Amino acid sequence: MGVLVLLSLALITIYFRESPGGFLHRTQSGGATILRPFEVGANRVARPFEDVYGYFHGLAVARSENARLRVELERYRQLYGASASAIQQNVDLQKELHYYETAKYPEGYRPVFASVAGRPLSQFDQSIVVEAGKHQGVRLHDPVVASGSLVGEVTKVTSTMARVTLLTDAEIAVAAKDLTGAAGLIRHGQGSGDSLILDHVSKDQVVHKGDMVVTSGILAGRLRSLYPKNIPIGVVTSVGRSEIELYMSIQVSPFVDFSTLDSVAILVSRKPAPQLP
Amino acid sequence: MSRGADAAKSAVLLFVAAILQVAILDRILILHATPDLLLVTLVGVSLLRGSLFGATGGFFAGLVVDTADLGTLGLTSLVLTIAGYWIGRYGETTGRDRAHAPFLSVAVVTVLVALGQLVLHFMIGDHVSARLVLLDALAPGILLNLLLTPPVYGLCRRLFRPPAWAELGEVRLLG
Numbered sequence: 465m466g467v468l469v470l471l472s473l474a475l476i477t478i479y480f481r482e483s484p485g486g487f488l489h490r491t492q493s494g495g496a497t498i499l500r501p502f503e504v505g506a507n508r509v510a511r512p513f514e515d516v517y518g519y520f521h522g523l524a525v526a527r528s529e530n531a532r533l534r535v536e537l538e539r540y541r542q543l544y545g546a547s548a549s550a551i552q553q554n555v556d557l558q559k560e561l562h563y564y565e566t567a568k569y570p571e572g573y574r575p576v577f578a579s580v581a582g583r584p585l586s587q588f589d590q591s592i593v594v595e596a597g598k599h600q601g602v603r604l605h606d607p608v609v610a611s612g613s614l615v616g617e618v619t620k621v622t623s624t625m626a627r628v629t630l631l632t633d634a635e636i637a638v639a640a641k642d643l644t645g646a647a648g649l650i651r652h653g654q655g656s657g658d659s660l661i662l663d664h665v666s667k668d669q670v671v672h673k674g675d676m677v678v679t680s681g682i683l684a685g686r687l688r689s690l691y692p693k694n695i696p697i698g699v700v701t702s703v704g705r706s707e708i709e710l711y712m713s714i715q716v717s718p719f720v721d722f723s724t725l726d727s728v729a730i731l732v733s734r735k736p737a738p739q740l741p
Numbered sequence: 742m743s744r745g746a747d748a749a750k751s752a753v754l755l756f757v758a759a760i761l762q763v764a765i766l767d768r769i770l771i772l773h774a775t776p777d778l779l780l781v782t783l784v785g786v787s788l789l790r791g792s793l794f795g796a797t798g799g800f801f802a803g804l805v806v807d808t809a810d811l812g813t814l815g816l817t818s819l820v821l822t823i824a825g826y827w828i829g830r831y832g833e834t835t836g837r838d839r840a841h842a843p844f845l846s847v848a849v850v851t852v853l854v855a856l857g858q859l860v861l862h863f864m865i866g867d868h869v870s871a872r873l874v875l876l877d878a879l880a881p882g883i884l885l886n887l888l889l890t891p892p893v894y895g896l897c898r899r900l901f902r903p904p905a906w907a908e909l910g911e912v913r914l915l916g
Contacts, residue, residue: 468800471800503764
């Protein structure tokens with residue numbers, strides 16, 4: 465047993481210290497490709513059972529979901545009316561000012577659609593493995609969306625697969641803003657579940673329950689990647705102000721159900737990534 | 742049954758369990774926890790075939806998981822090697838014939854594996870919520886693994902007939 469323990473420790477140490485192009489990383493990439501057909505086979509066997517469960521689960525929640533969606537539809541209909549004229553005004557003003565922007569979402573990005581191949585143990589890893597890699601143009605730190613909403617970012621990429629760290633991972637923080645203008649950082653809330661918090665929003669900002677939160681597209685502090693502007697993230701579910709806290713306590717419910725992700729779109733920029741001076 | 746045939750059977754069984762774990766079970770989240778088929782299978786193999794099978798099976802099954810998940814190579818191997826060895830020793834000494842042994846082993850090893858993984862993730866600098874691992878997910882995780890134990894251990898007993906004490910040449914504790 466001692467030999468195997470030492471071997472494991474050696475593997476961890478070397479893997480941890482070597483570069484992403486190192487021997488163990490390449491071996492792992494090759495191994496993952498070899499294991500892939502077995503995973504696909506297991507998935508195919510399980511698919512009918514998942515479908516049956518999904519069908520009955522869908523029936524069970526359909527009534528409450530229908531009511532919620534009707535309320536949302538009414539709200540977004542009103543928002544659409546208000547924002548359509550603002551968008552046109554914005555376009556006109558940008559033209560007049562010769563305003564320069566980096567790649568805009570979604571026009572400036574090419575989506576690489578990929579199915580979810582695996583999901584590591586959830587208590588330790590809030591990440592998924594997807595079936596697209598360097599061969600499909602995927603790069604490290606590319607943003608990932610599902611149903612038009614932000615899911616996470618690519619944190620490891622091999623030739624045919626990529627690992628996507630989800631927004632619910634403690635290591636991910638995304639510069640985000642409330643549509644009314646309050647800016648902060650989206651990160652995973654304390655405790656379990658998929659809830660997120662919009663952190664670092666000062667108390668003088670105005671945030672309401674039901675506000676939509678989107679990416680702000682700003683690179684700040686320790687953030688590792690530049691997410692494009694205006695990718696929807698979620699909706700504010702509660703706003704709290706405490707005397708002793710510096711910032712507001714804002715809970716955000718993500719649009720994406722991270723536990724049932726089947727496929728995602730990796731956003732590959734059509735323009736080169738901007739470099740900081 | 743020869744040790745070679747046992748080794749082949751345990752390799753196939755653990756490989757299938759690892760693939761099922763990665764491809765299907767890791768997607769299932771019940772009360773913040775995921776059923777760990779691989780761990781329960783490893784407990785079955787280790788209890789019935791001892792520490793050598795347990796440690797070796799745990800190491801290679803861990804490698805399969807880390808490879809398929811693109812995780813830190815060796816991390817799951819280390820935890821499962823120790824778990825397999827420990828359960829194997831328990832089976833060799835006192836636990837093999839007792840009806841409660843698989844359930845006790847699964848419950849204890851689920852706790853130890855969660856603790857081990859938590860410590861290792863902290864050591865390599867991952868941000869892991871101890872509250873999520875130890876408070877929210879641990880109790881449901883034990884429950885889910887205990888539910889998996891009867892069918893999985895039953896299958897293991899069919900595949901690996903418990904050896905007669907005379908074959909092992911071991912001292913049996915009476916009473």
